[in-house]
Amino acid sequence: MGIQVVWFKRDLRVHDHAPLREAAGQGRVLPLYLFEPELWRQPDTSQRQWRFIRECLQELDLEIGKLSGRRKGLVTRVGDAVEVLEQIHQQCGIDALWAHQETGNGWTFERDKRVRRWARRRGVPFHELPQDGVIRGLQGRDGWREAWSAFVSQPPLPAPGRVELVDAPCEQLPTSVGEDRCPYPQHGGRARGLELLYSFLHSRVSGYLRGMSSPARAVHACSRLSPHLAYGTLSLREVVHATRQRTEELQAQGDRSEPLVRALQAFESRLRWRSHFMQRLESLPSLEFEPMHPALANERTTLVPHLFEAWATGRTGYPFVDACMRMLRATGWINFRMRAMLTAFACYHLWQPWREVGLHLARLYVDYEPGIHWSQVQMQAGTTGISALRIYNVVKQSIELDPQGKFIQQWVPELRKVPAEWIHEPYRMPLSLQEEYGCRIGVDYPTPVVDHEAAARAARQRLFSAYRTPEARAISEELLLRHASRSPRAERSSPQSRRQLSLFAEGEGL
Numbered sequence: 429m430g431i432q433v434v435w436f437k438r439d440l441r442v443h444d445h446a447p448l449r450e451a452a453g454q455g456r457v458l459p460l461y462l463f464e465p466e467l468w469r470q471p472d473t474s475q476r477q478w479r480f481i482r483e484c485l486q487e488l489d490l491e492i493g494k495l496s497g498r499r500k501g502l503v504t505r506v507g508d509a510v511e512v513l514e515q516i517h518q519q520c521g522i523d524a525l526w527a528h529q530e531t532g533n534g535w536t537f538e539r540d541k542r543v544r545r546w547a548r549r550r551g552v553p554f555h556e557l558p559q560d561g562v563i564r565g566l567q568g569r570d571g572w573r574e575a576w577s578a579f580v581s582q583p584p585l586p587a588p589g590r591v592e593l594v595d596a597p598c599e600q601l602p603t604s605v606g607e608d609r610c611p612y613p614q615h616g617g618r619a620r621g622l623e624l625l626y627s628f629l630h631s632r633v634s635g636y637l638r639g640m641s642s643p644a645r646a647v648h649a650c651s652r653l654s655p656h657l658a659y660g661t662l663s664l665r666e667v668v669h670a671t672r673q674r675t676e677e678l679q680a681q682g683d684r685s686e687p688l689v690r691a692l693q694a695f696e697s698r699l700r701w702r703s704h705f706m707q708r709l710e711s712l713p714s715l716e717f718e719p720m721h722p723a724l725a726n727e728r729t730t731l732v733p734h735l736f737e738a739w740a741t742g743r744t745g746y747p748f749v750d751a752c753m754r755m756l757r758a759t760g761w762i763n764f765r766m767r768a769m770l771t772a773f774a775c776y777h778l779w780q781p782w783r784e785v786g787l788h789l790a791r792l793y794v795d796y797e798p799g800i801h802w803s804q805v806q807m808q809a810g811t812t813g814i815s816a817l818r819i820y821n822v823v824k825q826s827i828e829l830d831p832q833g834k835f836i837q838q839w840v841p842e843l844r845k846v847p848a849e850w851i852h853e854p855y856r857m858p859l860s861l862q863e864e865y866g867c868r869i870g871v872d873y874p875t876p877v878v879d880h881e882a883a884a885r886a887a888r889q890r891l892f893s894a895y896r897t898p899e900a901r902a903i904s905e906e907l908l909l910r911h912a913s914r915s916p917r918a919e920r921s922s923p924q925s926r927r928q929l930s931l932f933a934e935g936e937g938l
């Protein structure tokens with residue numbers, strides 16, 4: 429008799445894992461994690477992501493072991509997916525291959541097509557089951573919200589009671605996929621994910637709405653679940669259910685819990701946005717490589733090395749921008765507002781190509797999730813044609829979000845002695861003060877690489893003239909109908925009236 433192969437990808441858990449449950453009910457299981465060297469050579473991958481995954485795999489190995497009465501259970505292999513599957517098929521005979529659907533990058537998209545072709549040729553059924561609230565094969569957005577709600581409302585599945593494992597040799601996984609200095613990364617594993625979920629829902633959520641915009645406060649105020657959702661140590665459905673359960677508990681406590689309930693509702697909206705943006709990449713895989721709207725296709729095509737490098741290393745001469753970039757490099761995480769600002773600064777003020785900007789950021793994020801990432805990069809770079817254009821004033825952001833300059837001083841030690849009065853624009857300090865505070869502009873800390881106000885004006889001008897033409901507007905309208913999120917009212921309305929209805933809070937609609 430053949431075996432059931434469960435291929436773990438971005439779903440490194442045994443709970444709420446439909447493929448594992450289904451396979452365990454059919455017969456002997458080979459739980460497989462494949463390290464694909466070619467994937468880790470792609471320009472959006474990095475060591476910090478791999479390190480997180482390795483930590484998740486160690487725990488997964490033990491969890492599968494427990495389900496089968498062994499110490500460990502995960503089978504690890506190294507190589508090309510089709511070659512490894514063929515080898516296993518030759519040795520054991522695969523009755524069925526099970527996995528979750530993956531909305532990954534272009535490389536995994538092509539790899540999955542190859543695996544599907546191989547499975548068809550070999551007569552092996554390949555079952556890919558949904559997990560992210562993404563609907564495969566969906567053309568427009570009609571009915572998407574209802575489908576999402578129906579999916580996440582189903583109760584999460586328990587881990588299978590018992591899994592009968594196949595004896596199969598493991599291959600050693602590499603410890604490193606490349607150089608990457610990230611001294612304070614988030615750590616992987618389901619236990620850590622569960623701790624974060626619990627501490628967020630029961631305590632940290634109180635600071636969520638007020639703290640999420642500030643890069644210093646967001647570290648504790650936000651859930652920090654993003655890498656756990658990205659690599660699936662927790663499922664979307666588990667997080668939604670835990671959130672709803674906590675919301676009900678708080679609602680039962682009466683009016684004094686109202687602010688917490690509102691915070692949890694805002695959190696759940698973001699979980700829906702996650703699926704919304706993943707759906708966008710699922711429906712439009714070209715999003716990773718081509719601008720969604722062609723209006724700016726011939727602009728920002730040339731990378732200017734000294735500008736790009738200054739941004740990428742946190743040496744633009746704008747302290748708040750530099751502090752954010754340095755924090756991201758050192759920790760692998762930064763909050764939403766600062767991700768948006770870093771992208772916008774590179775693409776608008778420095779007028780750098782959005783794809784190169786997106787790749788650099790993807791490598792820096794431990795939680796890199798292609799669907800959210802490329803949708804957001806295009807939104808913040810102004811290439812969707814359907815999103816509000818946000819050109820951040822980086823000095824105003826600095827004053828608003830870090831009034832005393834403490835965050836800047838933490839990440840930009842060159843400015844440690846510069847007082848709040850000058851820290852947002854140290855280049856305005858007279859020479860005597862530069863000497864006094866031990867920070868000579870152009871020597872100890874860079875002179876601004878551009879004049880941010882003039883650069884923002886120039887970008888605004890170029891954007892508005894590109895999107896103002898009747899042709900560009902017509903394309904935007906089409907894109908709105910196909911890919912924008914809809915309010916519940918818009919879902920129920922006719923296509924014509926949808927054009928007038930307001931779009932969702934992530935600021936879609938020019």
Ligand SMILES: Cc1cc2nc3c(=O)[nH]c(=O)nc-3n(C[C@H](O)[C@H](O)[C@H](O)COP(=O)(O)OP(=O)(O)OC[C@H]3O[C@@H](n4cnc5c(N)ncnc54)[C@H](O)[C@@H]3O)c2cc1C
Nearest residue numbers: 650651652653654698701702764767768795796797801804
């Ligand atoms: C340019 C840019 C690139 C981004 N790239 C990624 C990425 O690669 N991976 C990633 O997980 N998030 C990405 N985000 C979205 C967001 O910044 C992060 O999800 C969030 O900061 C993660 O921290 P958290 O888990 O504490 O968030 P919380 O605020 O606690 O949110 C909970 C979860 O909701 C989802 N979420 C939150 N905000 C958004 C959003 N705006 N859009 C879609 N889903 C959201 C995430 O899964 C997140 O874990 C990006 C945002 C921008 C502007």
